[in-house]
Amino acid sequence: MATISPPVPSSDELIEAPAHLGRLRDSHGRAITDLRVSVTDRCNYKCVYCRTGNEGAQYTELAIEDYLRMVRVFVGLGIEKIRLTGGEPLLRHGLVDMVQELSKLRTAYTPDGFPTSDGHPLDIALTTNGHLLESLAQPLKDAGLNRVTVSMDAVDPETFTAITRVPRSFHRVLAGVRKAQEIGLAPVKVNCVLLRGFNDHEIERFAQFSREENVIVRFIEFMPLEEGRTWKPETVVPMDELVARLNAFRPLVELPPHVASETARRFTFSDGLGEIGIIAPVSRPFCGHCSRVRLTSDGKIRTCLFSQSDHDLYGEMLRGGTDSDLAAYVRKIVMRKEARHHIGEPDFEKPSRNMVHIGG
Numbered sequence: 001m002a003t004i005s006p007p008v009p010s011s012d013e014l015i016e017a018p019a020h021l022g023r024l025r026d027s028h029g030r031a032i033t034d035l036r037v038s039v040t041d042r043c044n045y046k047c048v049y050c051r052t053g054n055e056g057a058q059y060t061e062l063a064i065e066d067y068l069r070m071v072r073v074f075v076g077l078g079i080e081k082i083r084l085t086g087g088e089p090l091l092r093h094g095l096v097d098m099v100q101e102l103s104k105l106r107t108a109y110t111p112d113g114f115p116t117s118d119g120h121p122l123d124i125a126l127t128t129n130g131h132l133l134e135s136l137a138q139p140l141k142d143a144g145l146n147r148v149t150v151s152m153d154a155v156d157p158e159t160f161t162a163i164t165r166v167p168r169s170f171h172r173v174l175a176g177v178r179k180a181q182e183i184g185l186a187p188v189k190v191n192c193v194l195l196r197g198f199n200d201h202e203i204e205r206f207a208q209f210s211r212e213e214n215v216i217v218r219f220i221e222f223m224p225l226e227e228g229r230t231w232k233p234e235t236v237v238p239m240d241e242l243v244a245r246l247n248a249f250r251p252l253v254e255l256p257p258h259v260a261s262e263t264a265r266r267f268t269f270s271d272g273l274g275e276i277g278i279i280a281p282v283s284r285p286f287c288g289h290c291s292r293v294r295l296t297s298d299g300k301i302r303t304c305l306f307s308q309s310d311h312d313l314y315g316e317m318l319r320g321g322t323d324s325d326l327a328a329y330v331r332k333i334v335m336r337k338e339a340r341h342h343i344g345e346p347d348f349e350k351p352s353r354n355m356v357h358i359g360g
């Protein structure tokens with residue numbers, strides 16, 4: 001990667017404030033190091049488990065420069081990893097330039113939490129449906145993108161079309177996955193949301209796909225975040241059942257987590273070929289290790305996927321907040337981060353936004 005100058009906060013105050021307050025933490029003591037930024041809530045797919053098919057974008061998009069300013073504030077407080085998402089982020093004009101600017105930023109804290117002016121480049125990742133990835137992978141990589149996660153809920157082209165409601169979509173996404181792999185946007189992860197009776201017959205084929213394409217396949221439990229409000233506990237394929245199915249395909253061997261806050265349990269097969277991740281927010285919640293906050297396409301902070309409200313950081317900007325005002329606002333909101341979600345409990349309330357309008 002090219003040599004790049006240290007981060008350029010727009011004021012000195014931004015550097016000084018966190019130095020005495022410490023890196024961003026919530027009231028439960030969790031360090032917040034991971035920011036997901038939705039750059040649009042438009043999407044070119046209408047995945048049946050995510051969208052009704054009748055509704056389009058619902059929230060505004062901000063200028064790329066506005067996202068960058070907010071991201072700089074977060075980075076000054078200790079964010080180390082940025083994931084760009086949506087909607088479908090590859091629809092967003094200016095995304096490559098945004099990645100280029102993000103690649104100039106440096107972490108503001110050492111891994112053990114001390115402020116530093118000698119930080120590292122951020123970990124910059126993208127979550128995409130892959131439809132436009134084949135042509136955009138190289139420009140994004142050249143701009144400084146490190147990694148890509150492609151959502152792919154079937155490896156059979158017909159099932160894929162039935163899910164995305166876009167004809168001939170599978171081959172485009174496969175071409176995007178292969179391109180990302182070829183140019184080293186690695187490790188390429190393929191995320192599959194499993195729905196009982198819909199794509200769970202493909203579990204073994206996904207395992208084979210991981211082995212043949214040399215990508216990490218991650219199965220994700222279906223969460224109540226869809227527009228259509230169709231979620232039922234019976235539709236979720238829980239981790240234990242999935243592990244049993246994969247073990248019957250070939251014996252699984254568990255791999256150690258990379259970091260404590262890792263959301264996925266990692267496995268390979270007994271011959272070491274292929275890697276499977278299982279993300280089980282429903283049957284095995286990992287909220288205690290959550291290091292994430294989200295920024296929506298209209299500039300609102302969401303402290304949990306299941307929050308009942310969001311917090312208007314962009315509004316603070318519009319009211320003329322300085323960078324240190326914004327940093328203070330972020331700190332205040334992050335302190336309110338929920339301890340955990342309540343999926344499956346009697347008091348569970350659906351969140352105020354659906355996944356496509358939050359940014360997954």
Ligand code: SAM
Pocket residue numbers: 043049050085086087088089127128129130149150151191193220221222223224225226355356359360
């Ligand atoms: N368009 C991009 C994509 O397809 O990856 C980014 C946005 S999409 C909302 C992000 C991820 O959320 C996708 O992997 C999608 O499968 C996942 N997702 C959507 N609804 C979900 C739900 N109810 N439960 C679990 N994951 C969901």
